[in-house]
Amino acid sequence: MPPIKKIVLWLLVIFLLYAILTSPTEAANIFGAAWNVITNGVSNIGKFFDSLLKG
Template sequence: MPPKLKTVLIWIVAIFLVYAIVTSPDRAADLVRALWDMITGAFTSFGTFFSGLTE
């Protein structure tokens, strides 16, 4: 991907995120919480899997 295009896409995503947070902060917070729960759930599942291998 060309560097200029990558920079433009990053700016577009950043502007959209700021817009989404400003227009509906509660919904944005719910989205962040849901993403965080998915990430922590994935790491917990990996931990359970690897601990199951050692038993």
């Protein structure tokens, strides 16, 4: 892994830990919202292909 990618990864990990430790409720809300977006996206992709195959 190039050094730039390692640095960015470590900065991301440090930021996430900082966010969780300083305001865990807000971090949980953000994670929950992101999880909802991901699950809704996967569900909608499934519905799309299902209707494509039926149609």
